[in-house]
Amino acid sequence: MxxxxxxxxxxxxxxxxxxxxxxxxxxAADAAKPAPPKPAAQPKPPAVMAATPWDxxxxxxxxxxxGERILANSTYLGQNFIVTTLAAxxxxxxxxxxxxxxxxxxxxxxxxxxxxxxxxDLVYIVYSFARNERVRIKTQxxxxxxAPTATGxxxxxxxxxxxxxxxxxxxxxxxxxxxxxxxxxxxxxYPLRKxxxxxxQDSRWVQENLGIESGQ
Amino acid sequence: xxxTFLDSTELVLNMGPQHPSTHGVLRVILKLDGEKILGxxxxxxxxxxxxxxxxxxxxxxxFNPYVDRMDYVAAISNGLGYCLAVEKLLNVxxxxxxxxxxxxxxxxxxxxxxxxxLGTHALDIGAITPVFYCFREREEALKIFEQxxxxxxxxxxxxxxxxxxxxxxxxxxxxxEFCAMFPPKVDEYEELLTNNRIWVGRLKGVGVLNGDDxxxxxxxxxxxxxxxxxxxxxxxQPYSGYExxxxxxxxxxxxxxxxxxIVRMQEMRQSVRIMEQAVEAIPxxxxxxxxxxxxxxxxxxxxxxxxxxxxxxGYYVVSDGSTQPYxxxxxxxxxxxxxxxxxxxxxxxxxxxxAVIGTLDIVLxxxxx
Numbered sequence: 001m002x003x004x005x006x007x008x009x010x011x012x013x014x015x016x017x018x019x020x021x022x023x024x025x026x027x028a029a030d031a032a033k034p035a036p037p038k039p040a041a042q043p044k045p046p047a048v049m050a051a052t053p054w055d056x057x058x059x060x061x062x063x064x065x066x067g068e069r070i071l072a073n074s075t076y077l078g079q080n081f082i083v084t085t086l087a088a089x090x091x092x093x094x095x096x097x098x099x100x101x102x103x104x105x106x107x108x109x110x111x112x113x114x115x116x117x118x119x120x121d122l123v124y125i126v127y128s129f130a131r132n133e134r135v136r137i138k139t140q141x142x143x144x145x146x147a148p149t150a151t152g153x154x155x156x157x158x159x160x161x162x163x164x165x166x167x168x169x170x171x172x173x174x175x176x177x178x179x180x181x182x183x184x185x186x187x188x189x190y191p192l193r194k195x196x197x198x199x200x201q202d203s204r205w206v207q208e209n210l211g212i213e214s215g216q
Numbered sequence: 217x218x219x220t221f222l223d224s225t226e227l228v229l230n231m232g233p234q235h236p237s238t239h240g241v242l243r244v245i246l247k248l249d250g251e252k253i254l255g256x257x258x259x260x261x262x263x264x265x266x267x268x269x270x271x272x273x274x275x276x277x278x279f280n281p282y283v284d285r286m287d288y289v290a291a292i293s294n295g296l297g298y299c300l301a302v303e304k305l306l307n308v309x310x311x312x313x314x315x316x317x318x319x320x321x322x323x324x325x326x327x328x329x330x331x332x333x334l335g336t337h338a339l340d341i342g343a344i345t346p347v348f349y350c351f352r353e354r355e356e357a358l359k360i361f362e363q364x365x366x367x368x369x370x371x372x373x374x375x376x377x378x379x380x381x382x383x384x385x386x387x388x389x390x391x392x393e394f395c396a397m398f399p400p401k402v403d404e405y406e407e408l409l410t411n412n413r414i415w416v417g418r419l420k421g422v423g424v425l426n427g428d429d430x431x432x433x434x435x436x437x438x439x440x441x442x443x444x445x446x447x448x449x450x451x452x453q454p455y456s457g458y459e460x461x462x463x464x465x466x467x468x469x470x471x472x473x474x475x476x477x478i479v480r481m482q483e484m485r486q487s488v489r490i491m492e493q494a495v496e497a498i499p500x501x502x503x504x505x506x507x508x509x510x511x512x513x514x515x516x517x518x519x520x521x522x523x524x525x526x527x528x529x530g531y532y533v534v535s536d537g538s539t540q541p542y543x544x545x546x547x548x549x550x551x552x553x554x555x556x557x558x559x560x561x562x563x564x565x566x567x568x569x570x571a572v573i574g575t576l577d578i579v580l581x582x583x584x585x
Contacts, residue, residue, distance in 0.1 A: 047537070049516040077304055077518050103431050107519070109545040111534055123532065125519055125547075129431070129445070132452050136519065156434035159555045167268075182261035182584060191269055198266075198273045 051076040058100055058135075065095060081136035086122075089139040090148045093124060096137075097153055101130040105154035108161055110168045112194045119143045120170055124150065146173040167192035184209070226254065229566070233262055237340040237570040240580030244557070244569065251565045256558045260551075263584035271544035276302050276376060276511040279541065284370035286546065287582040289332050292325035292361075293524040295374045298544075300455055301520040301531035302376045305513035308506055312499040314378035315457040319494045320391055321364070321373055322456075323487040327398070328357040329525035329577075330480050334405060337477075337574035341418050346408055353401050360390050377507035383498075391495045395488050402484055409477070419474035423560040423572035426471045433556040437527025437549055439576065442479045443471030449523035461490045473575040480577075512539050526550050526577055546585060550578040 054075035062082060063070050069088035074081055084092050096102035107125040118140035127134045141147050149172040150157035161172045162181040169190035172178060179185060188202045206212060227250075232243040241262035247255040267286060271279045283298045284291035296318055303309060310318065335350035358368040363384050365373050373380055409415045425435065427443040440447060448465045450458040466482035468475035513535040521530030527549030536542040553576050560572050 047515060050514065051516075076516055077307065079518060105434055106521070106528065107530060107532065107545070107547045109532060111543045123545075125530075125532070129447060134519070154434070155432045156552060156555065159551065180261075182264045184261070191266060194272075196269075198269055 049076055051081075054080045056080075058133075061100070062092065062095065066092060079134070079136065081138055083138050086139050086141050086145070086147060089122065089124065089137055090150050090153060092137055093126065093150055094153045096126055096128075096135065100128065102126040102128040102133075102135065104129060105150065105156045105160075106134070108150065108157060108164060110164050110170055110192075112168060112192065114194045116140075117142065120168060122147055122164070122170065141170060143169075146171045148173055149175040151175055166190070169193070231566075231569065233259070238573060238580075239336065239578060242554075242573070242578070242580055242583070244573075246566065246569065248566065253561050253564055253566065253569065256561060256569075258554060258557060260554070260580070261584050263580050265585065267585040268544055268546065271541050273540065275539045276513070276541060279544065280374075280376065281370070281372045283546075284372055285581060286548065286585055287329075287524065287526065287529075287550065287579045288369055289579055290325050290329040290525045291369060291371050292321050292373050293329075293522065293529060295372060296322050296456065297520065297522045297524065297529045297531050299374045299376050300522065301518055301533045302511065302513065303505070303507075304518040304520050305516060305533055305535050306376070306507060306511065308377055310378045310456070310505050311502050312457070313501045314374075314503045314505070316494050316498045317379055317383060317503070318374060318456050319458065319461070320491050320498075321361070321371075323491045323494075324357050324360060324391070324394070326487050326525045327484050328354050330484050331357075333480065333525075333574075333577045334477075337571075337577075338409065338415075340570050340574045341415070343409065343412070343415060346405055349401065349405060349408075353398060356394055356397065360387070360394065363387070363390070375504065376511055378502070378504035382503055388495050388498065391491060395492045395495070398488055399485060402481060406481060410481075416474065418567075418571055419477060419575075420472060421470075422473045422564065422568050423575060424470065424472045425556055425560050429556070429559060430471070433559065434552045435527070435556050437523070437525070437553065437577075438476055438479045438483060439471075439527070439553060439556075441465060442468045442475040444469045449521060449528060453521075455520075455522060458490075461493045463489050473571050476575045510539055512537070521547065524549055526579070526582070527553055548582045548585060550576075550580075550582040551585075554578050554583055 051074035054073040059073040063073060066088055069085045070082060071085065072083040082092060104127045106127050109123050111121040113119060113121065120141045122139050122141050124137040125134060147170055149161060159181060161175055162179060164170050165172065165178055166180040166183050167190060180187065184205060187205055189196055227248045229246045229248055230243065231246055232238040233241040243259040245257040245259065246253055267282055270282055280295065280298060283294040287294050331350040331354040335347035338346040361371050362368050364387065365371050365381055425439060425443055427445045430440045430443050430445065444467055446465050446467050451465055463486045466479050466486065468479055515535055515537040517534040519530055519532045521528050529549055530547030532545040533541055534543040557572060557576065561569050
């Protein structure tokens with residue numbers, strides 16, 4: 001409780017917590033800390049995920065079936081993922097379910113990268129009971145674009161897509177019941193976007209519904 | 217008298233958010249034809265605290281205590297999942313001693329969580345007695361947590377890379393005493409309930425969810441196992457050294473509320489078995505692996521999941537190479553399992569909703585996060 005009030009009370013810790021303050025923080029910390037590897041300063045840590053190509057029977061089968069629409073088959077830390085075009089994501093899910101026994105949709109979520117043209121990563125995780133294997137399907141979607149719904153393939157997708165819509169404002173075309181799920185229905189803004197500050201709130205909603213000036 | 221007096225019309229009934237059997241602040245809107253349920257709509261989010269947003273604004277270590285506040289009756293499982301996910305990103309493993317203690321505490325927490333479920337579930341259905349017995353034994357488990365880390369519920373027991381604290385003097389003794397004391401108590405609960413005519417009558421055939429439905433709805437944990445699917449992440453994809461312990465995955469065939477009760481009762485016995493084996497051979501050595509004081513995983517992402525008392529609890533963590541996670545997504549078992557409520561109660565009676573919510577074993581802190 002006390003911790004939560006801290007950023008509001010004293011403005012000092014606000015800059016590191018603010019959105020977009022992260023990239024500058026990294027080089028600063030880098031410069032301050034790694035004093036020992038000074039002579040060999042050239043090999044900077046890679047700014048992208050050091051994923052390696054994923055080659056397996058399944059990866060080849062998916063690539064063969066979907067061709068150009070599979071952008072990459074990669075693996076990182078032993079976890080495999082398929083990068084697809086936006087339109088191919090749900091067909092790939094369906095293919096994996098019907099042809100490769102990936103019958104359990106574990107998760108749908110999104111990651112916001114505001115500086116990128118295709119702003120959001122949309123991530124699906126599926127699991128196969130028969131193979132005891134997990135695969136992630138990743139695709140990119142621009143702000144305002146509609147993603148196809150996966151509810152026709154996996155019933156679980158219903159609430160998961162509602163939560164992605166609630167938190168990121170990504171719409172799913174064909175979803176049977178696309179409403180907010182955790183936030184109040186008439187809330188303005190999408191809290192998990194990076195440009196939504198941690199202390200930000202819909203003050204109109206708070207005043208009208210809670211009868212107080214601020215929720216903080 | 218108006219003509220409509222004996223008219224039968226559809227009725228909409230609000231159950232919750234203040235209803236005692238909704239285990240917190242769940243609101244279920246029921247569409248009824250008399251007593252029969254035609255459809256439901258869950259209204260959730262009353263306990264939403266934006267845990268995932270908080271994560272992006274804290275360092276990896278600072279966020280660790282927050283995860284305890286999701287499924288607060290199984291805080292240790294939450295902590296274990298988060299620590300394993302960050303350790304995966306860092307590519308480090310907790311030392312053997314830490315892993316053994318982690319297993320003991322997590323299984324003890326599973327028992328504590330199942331005891332809370334059993335007590336409240338029975339209470340919802342009208343059996344007043346079990347809750348007192350369950351809380352009596354749960355107290356013993358919480359005492360061990362308290363001795364270990366000073367907290368009973370939101371324990372923050374683990375640290376990224378290992379344990380937060382070394383075990384206290386007498387930890388092994390306390391765990392062994394618990395393991396010896398507990399199985400006869402489970403017999404006691406079973407004596408009260410398993411063949412009790414009212415209990416069986418209220419649970420058998422209620423809220424059936426078969427294996428295929430479970431997979432379609434992504435339902436995991438005891439609910440899935442009660443439907444005949446022998447799947448437990450501790451066996452399927454072992455973590456923290458679970459592959460070293462000899463235990464069984466209890467399953468049942470019918471997928472109804474009664475079978476889920478039986479499965480959870482047997483799971484508590486299996487947890488005792490795991491703890492007995494683990495406590496016999498806690499290796500000596502350090503309790504913290506090689507992690508720096510500043511936790512700064514390389515750019516990348518990982519999804520790690522564990523078998524929490526409620527089902528598959530997953531953490532999808534994205535790192536941008538800084539000291540704060542870029543994104544933490546929690547895959548909460550309660551949230552996903554609750555989605556199947558509609559399927560389970562359609563065509564049943566209002567009183568069955570109470571039984572089904574109880575048997576799903578949801579914790580609203582985790583549903584809403």
